[in-house]
Amino acid sequence: GAVVSQHPSWVICKSGTSVKIECRSLDFQATTMFWYRQFPKQSLMLMATSNEGSKATYEQGVEKDKFLINHASLTLSTLTVTSAHPEDSSFYICSARDALVNQPQHFGDGTRLSIL
Amino acid sequence: SQQGEEDPQALSIQEGENATMNCSYKTSINNLQWYRQNSGRGLVHLILIRSNEREKHSGRLRVTLDTSKKSSSLLITASRAADTASYFCATDARNTGKLIFGQGTTLQVKP
Numbered sequence: 127g128a129v130v131s132q133h134p135s136w137v138i139c140k141s142g143t144s145v146k147i148e149c150r151s152l153d154f155q156a157t158t159m160f161w162y163r164q165f166p167k168q169s170l171m172l173m174a175t176s177n178e179g180s181k182a183t184y185e186q187g188v189e190k191d192k193f194l195i196n197h198a199s200l201t202l203s204t205l206t207v208t209s210a211h212p213e214d215s216s217f218y219i220c221s222a223r224d225a226l227v228n229q230p231q232h233f234g235d236g237t238r239l240s241i242l
Numbered sequence: 243s244q245q246g247e248e249d250p251q252a253l254s255i256q257e258g259e260n261a262t263m264n265c266s267y268k269t270s271i272n273n274l275q276w277y278r279q280n281s282g283r284g285l286v287h288l289i290l291i292r293s294n295e296r297e298k299h300s301g302r303l304r305v306t307l308d309t310s311k312k313s314s315s316l317l318i319t320a321s322r323a324a325d326t327a328s329y330f331c332a333t334d335a336r337n338t339g340k341l342i343f344g345q346g347t348t349l350q351v352k353p
Contacts, residue, residue, distance in 0.1 A: 132284070158339065169330060170285075170343045219284055221341070228273050228292055228334075231341055235284040 129153060130222050132234025140242055141212060147205045147237045149220030155200035156222035160231065161193070164217040176203040210241045246331050246344025254350040261318040263347040265331030266311075272334045274307055274314050275341070279328045288316075288329075323353040 129152040137145050149159055157178050162170040174195055175183040182195035192214075194206040203222075207214050217238050221231040247266045255261055267274070273292045277285040291298045291307045291314065298305045304317040318325055331344040 160341065162343075167348075169345045172340060172342065175340065217282070221285075223339075228290065230275055230287040230290050232287070233277075233285040236282075238282070 130156075130220065130232045130234045132220050132237055134237060135235060136238045136240075138240045138242065139210065142209055143241075145207045145210055145239060147207075147218055147220070147239075149203045149205070149222065149234055151201045151222045151232070154222075154224050156203075156224060157200060159197060159203040159220055159222045161195065161203075161205050162219045162221070164219060164236075166217075170219060173205075207239065210239070212241045215239055215241045246333060246342060248329075248331060248344040248347050250347060251345065252348045252350075254352065255321060257321060257323055257351055257353050259321055259351075261321050261325070261349055261351070263316045263329055263331075263349070265314045265316070265344050267314075267331075267333045267342075267344075268312065269333070270336045271309075272336055274305075275332045275334065276303075276305060276314075276316050277330045277332060277343075279330065279346075281327075285330070318349075321349075321351045323351050325349060325351045 131150045133148045159176040161173045164170050173188045176195045176197040178197045184190045197203040217236050219236040221233045223231045249264050275290045276288040279285050289300050289305050291305050302319045307314045328346045328348050330346045332341045
């Protein structure tokens with residue numbers, strides 16, 4: 127079945143560091159990818175929709191300058207948390223869908239980000 | 243913003259019993275999907291039901307959809323300890339292409 131690879135799975139870094147997370151679709155082309163954030167014991171909150179070859183669409187309340195998204199190819203989207211601070215610590219998950227309607231999204235295994 | 247409400251928030255049952263989780267949503271949808279998440283992991287897709295479908299089965303899973311009530315249910319029959327996880331419904335809203343998640347139900351199956 128379709129697989130989405132997310133890397134890294136765990137990041138611990140100092141406050142002020144920028145962190146890049148990669149999301150790759152391994153066996154299908156994903157014109158659209160999604161980035162979610164999840165706090166402990168809570169649901170997934172959609173942060174932004176990443177569109178290949180165009181600017182990402184951010185959900186209300188998500189700072190686009192803080193969370194930079196690049197979807198440079200049909201198989202790769204990246205999320206960069208710029209100048210990360212402890213409040214940015216969270217579980218970040220990406221998903222990808224192909225162009226077909228009524229098909230499930232495929233999720234990466236997530237990235238646990240801890241900012242000290 | 244999240245549009246799905248799920249109940250119960252937490253469910254604890256004995257192995258062999260059935261588990262039922264409910265989900266409600268607010269807007270028109272293309273489909274509704276159920277996902278499972280083990281602690282600290284990504285999501286695993288369980289089942290997708292289209293807006294023109296009323297019931298769907300997959301192994302020990304049974305999903306119903308009532309678009310007039312904007313609600314869905316997930317039934318897990320003959321539960322196993324390995325079913326312990328969080329379960330989320332997610333709606334694929336019309337005209338947006340986005341997947342919006344419910345708050346989730348945490349299921350604990352005791353051996």
